[in-house]
Amino acid sequence: MHYQQHLSVGELIGILRKQEKNLHFCVYGAQDSSTITLQTLCVIEAFPRITDNDEEIYPDFVVRQGLEFWFSDELLEDVVMSALHHKPSVTDPELLEAIGYYAEHDCFMSFD
Incomplete structure (x- = not known):
């Protein structure tokens, strides 16, 4: 992975699923994150810099x-790893649903 890399959300999930991340990053996109699909393109880029005035x-x-900020790498890793822990056979569409659930509710989706 590298900054300014364009990939689909499905490809990103595949990287996170395999724990192949090699840098800290944020995910950005051209549309609202609530409407993404596995085919939606996103961009890997650095975290925003925070000024002394918290800007x-x-x-x-x-x-x-x-582009709009969508997710941090830590949030995505936490959601994917939690889902895999609770349901090792979780599908990519289920992972995308779990990411959306966390973004909306600030808690993990149950796979019971």
């Missing part, structure tokens, strides 16, 4: 492309 300064690439 978030997004990477130049994100600003130039008009």
Whole structure:
């Protein structure tokens, strides 16, 4: 993985599922994160910089492309690893649902 990398949400889930992450990143996209699918393209880029006044300064690439912040790598890893722990056979569509659930409810989705 590298910054400014474009990939589908499904490809990103595959990387997280295999625990192949090699840098800290945020996921950005061109649309609202509540409407994403496994085929939706996203961009891997650095975290925003925080100023002394607690202002978030997004990477130049994100600003130039008009992208929105979607998720941090830590949140995605936590959701994917929790889902795999509770349901080792979890599918990519279920993982996407779990990510959306966490984004909306700030808690993990149950796989019971």
